[in-house]
Amino acid sequence: MxxxxxxxxxxxxxxxxxxxxLLEDVPVAGLEIxxxxxxxxxxxxxxxxxxxxxxxxxxxxxxxGRVRATSFSVGGRQVTYRDIAAGDWFxxxxxxxxxxxxxxxxxxxxxxxxxxxxxxxxxxxxxxxxACDRILHRLVTMVRExxxxxxxxxxxxxxxxxxxxLLRLAKMTGVRGNAARIEPAPKHTEIxxxxxxxxxxxxxxxxxxxxxxxxxxxxxxxxxxxVARLEKIVAEVRRSP
Numbered sequence: 001m002x003x004x005x006x007x008x009x010x011x012x013x014x015x016x017x018x019x020x021x022l023l024e025d026v027p028v029a030g031l032e033i034x035x036x037x038x039x040x041x042x043x044x045x046x047x048x049x050x051x052x053x054x055x056x057x058x059x060x061x062x063x064x065g066r067v068r069a070t071s072f073s074v075g076g077r078q079v080t081y082r083d084i085a086a087g088d089w090f091x092x093x094x095x096x097x098x099x100x101x102x103x104x105x106x107x108x109x110x111x112x113x114x115x116x117x118x119x120x121x122x123x124x125x126x127x128x129x130x131a132c133d134r135i136l137h138r139l140v141t142m143v144r145e146x147x148x149x150x151x152x153x154x155x156x157x158x159x160x161x162x163x164x165x166l167l168r169l170a171k172m173t174g175v176r177g178n179a180a181r182i183e184p185a186p187k188h189t190e191i192x193x194x195x196x197x198x199x200x201x202x203x204x205x206x207x208x209x210x211x212x213x214x215x216x217x218x219x220x221x222x223x224x225x226x227v228a229r230l231e232k233i234v235a236e237v238r239r240s241p
Contacts, residue, residue, distance in 0.1 A: 007047065010040035010112055016063035017114060022089050023061070025130045034124070038114035043067075043107040050091065050105045057094035058115040062086050065111025069103045070193070080193040083108065092135060095121045151238070153196055160237045161195035162205040166215070167234050170224045178228050183221035 012035040017023050023031065039058070043049055049060065052071055062084060069081040069090060081103055084090050094101055095118040116124070125132040152161050170180035188202045195202075209215035214230055216223040224230055 007041040007043050007049075010042050012036055012038065012040050012114075013063070016112070017061065019063060019087050020061045020089065020114075021087050022131055022134055023124075024134075026124075026128055030128070034116070034120070035114070037120045038116050040112070040114050043111045043113070045107055045109050045111075047107045048104060049107055049111070049113065050101050052102065052104045053100045055100055057091070057098060057118050059089060059091045059095045059118070059121045060105075061089045061114045061116070063112040063114055065113075066108045067105050067111055068108050069105050071103050078189075078193045079196070080190060091115075092121070092138075094118075156237060158195065158197045158201050159205050159208070160234070161197070162191065162202060163209075163214075163230060163237075164234050165191055165195050166209075166222070166224065167227070167230050170227055170230070175227050178226055180224045180227050181218075181221050182224070185217070185220055185222040 014028065014031045014035050017026075017031045017035055017038075023034070026034070038061070043065070049067055050056065064086050066083060066085050067090070068083050071079045071081070073079070084105075090105055091101075093099070098118075125135060148164075152164050156164065166182075169182050169186065173180050173182050188199045188206070191202045191206075192199045206215060210217065213225070214233075216225055
């Protein structure tokens with residue numbers, strides 16, 4: 001389970017807010033006001049930033065570092081939703097609907113965040129339509145991603161779910177030519193939590209992918225040498241009855 005120790009304060013930074021994709025097009029004067037309105041916090045790797053079912057509803061802008069949205073069952077089993085990197089944000093669900101948090105968010109690396117209250121967040125969206133459009137786009141994208149995941153969990157076997165997850169990671173990392181380098185390579189337990197299976201099954205499927213030429217290992221990285229081939233395999237399975 002993640003470390004629950006408290007965060008440390010940090011100095012407000014307009015430069016830090018300029019790195020946020022949500023705040024693109026917001027003028028410097030607006031960023032200066034927003035920087036003073038945010039609560040700035042630093043979290044160490046493995047520290048919990050927000051807790052599932054917590055009543056707070058701030059929106060967090062990641063200035064530096066990386067976090068993971070996840071949940072833990074009573075038995076300690078982890079379900080991972082997504083990793084969120086610097087320049088991105090999280091926490092907007094609770095700010096919009098006022099409901100408790102739907103997941104834990106844990107720092108994967110030392111992380112600096114700027115947290116804004118729901119009132120400040122709503123004012124930002126009302127005064128800056130481009131920021132509002134980005135929130136709408138994010139929400140639609142997440143619905144589509146969750147729809148895909150539900151379909152995969154309901155219809156695909158473990159092998160196919162592992163293929164789909166590696167294809168997703170390859171596209172997130174960036175495809176160059178027809179290859180993708182995923183670095184650092186995710187732990188087998190992390191992939192297992194993403195596709196709702198066990199570490200041992202993921203290990204077997206990754207080994208099989210190496211033998212089939214779908215996957216290569218290179219130090220701390222995984223390489224997809226032929227993304228188009230993997231994409232075709234995933235697409236064919238999804239279309240099959």
